[in-house]
Amino acid sequence: MNNKKEDTPERIKRRKYEERNKEERKKANAQFSTFIPRTDFEEINSFLKENKITKVELIYAGYTALKEMQNK
Secondary structure, eight states: OOOOOOOOHHHHHHHHHHHHHHHHHHHHOOOOOOOOOHHHHHHHHHHHHHTTOOHHHHHHHHHHHHHHHHHO
16 A cells, blocks of 8 residues: 655655755754654643744854853
């Protein structure tokens, strides 16, 4: 049983685009691949959702705060 979606012209076009731009995206972006305990993850996620804060904003705010702490 094959559950693979059917190739449509749009899907093929998207795949080609992704393949062409893969290296450029890797140079321009990065991610932190890390794990945290599920309870902490759920608490942080609900806090972010309630306050309409993105994970990227959280990372930058945390980084800025830690940087300021180090400079004191």
